[in-house]
Amino acid sequence: MITKPNSFAAALATPGLRLVLAASAAALLAGCATPSMQRMAPGEMPTVLGPSVRDNITPMEPLMACFADRVAATGRTPVVVAVGDVKDYTGKYNINEGNAITQGGALMVYSALGKLSGAVRIAERFDPMIAERELGYADRRQLGDGRNHVLAGANGGAGQNVPWMPYFGGTINKSDYFIVGGITELNYNINSGGGEIGVDQVSVKARTFSQSVGVDLRIVDTKTLMVVRTISLTKQFTGYEVGLNVFRFFNSNLFDIDFGAKGQEPVQLGVRAALEEGVVRLVGAVTQVDHAPCLPLLPGAGKSIQTTPAAMLRKVENPLVDVTGEPVQTGQRGTAVNASSQTGAAPTGSVVQLPFEFGATQLGGSTMALVDQIAAAAKQGSVDVMLVARDSENWDAGKRDDLINQRVAAFTSALANRGVAPAAVNVIWRPDAADSSIHRDGPGLQEIAKLRIGG
Structure with a gap:
């Protein structure tokens, strides 16, 4: 009995096919290494573990370190630099992938200044929201540190003991310049080229392409707003x-x-290096x-880059100097700017301030x-309240006038709950119903009505 060999097995025995399959398998296995996995807790699916976090290195590391050394070697007081908005103006957007260019240009500029590791000082101006809130809390006498503070009294003596932190102003350092x-x-595909060759239905191809940003x-000089350099x-x-x-x-x-590979220099890494x-x-x-x-320290095209961070x-x-070049003061003197501000308001002359939130x-x-x-105090005599x-x-x-009516009513009701008759509350001043101007009273405040209680 003659057994006919299986056609597929016979095909595998063909030398040409064995060569093609061997090459294909080698290429596929080279790019398909199994990642390591770890089960973090009982009952969980294993988690794929990739490479560890590292410093975000760019080809600019040696140049940044060299330049920072040259700036420090001058011995001059470091300039203070802030960063404004560094936006993506390319307008390139894909509905599936989003913006083609990073929206964090300003953050990259901040990091670039940080790589100079103190050769210049960095002032925060891009997102000062938290500091502004803290100053607002201080202005409203809501900011404390768990201790009591003694305010300056008359003739330089000790004054009121308060639980809120006095604010003397001038705590925010100025910047010299901003970027x-x-x-x-x-620019997509500014140049491309390649080729493809095939013999007996076996073909290979290769191509290159390039783009640019x-x-x-x-x-800009912060003080004069003159552009120093572009x-x-x-x-x-x-x-x-x-x-x-x-x-x-x-x-x-x-x-x-079919199998192959393609790769491209990371666009956002290139943007970071350019910034x-x-x-x-x-x-x-x-x-x-x-x-x-320092320019000769930059690697040429195709050369390996330095993997040590610039700071190292x-x-x-x-x-070793302060930002201002002057010794840092260890204490504050004088009257706090929030001593007559808002919450827990102290009298302004014979008038007591009563604050309402926004x-x-x-x-x-x-x-x-x-x-x-x-x-x-109203039970002992008249009190003026602003x-x-x-x-x-x-x-x-119109809206402000209506809001004043509601606030006066709320204050009158609060006094009535404390035994002061509503008839004892008299409005002696308020803005005219058609007056839209702001009547300022102290830092961050405006007057909305003056009342006399009792008397």
């Missing part, structure tokens, strides 16, 4: 694609095999330090102690 600009170009930055930089990216295709019969079996070089050039302009001697490559210590028609819990004091609100309230005249 603004944007990512202004994204452009950034435009400027550094720069425009471009960075080109290169990508590649290779592939192998087999589409042919081996005996009676048709095989269609870093821009920062070096701009800071060099305001510090009068030439960055050109520094060789020159930064000057848009509020009811008194807050922190002001009820002050209402108690006013009610007690109702105040935040000066950021800017209503139309």
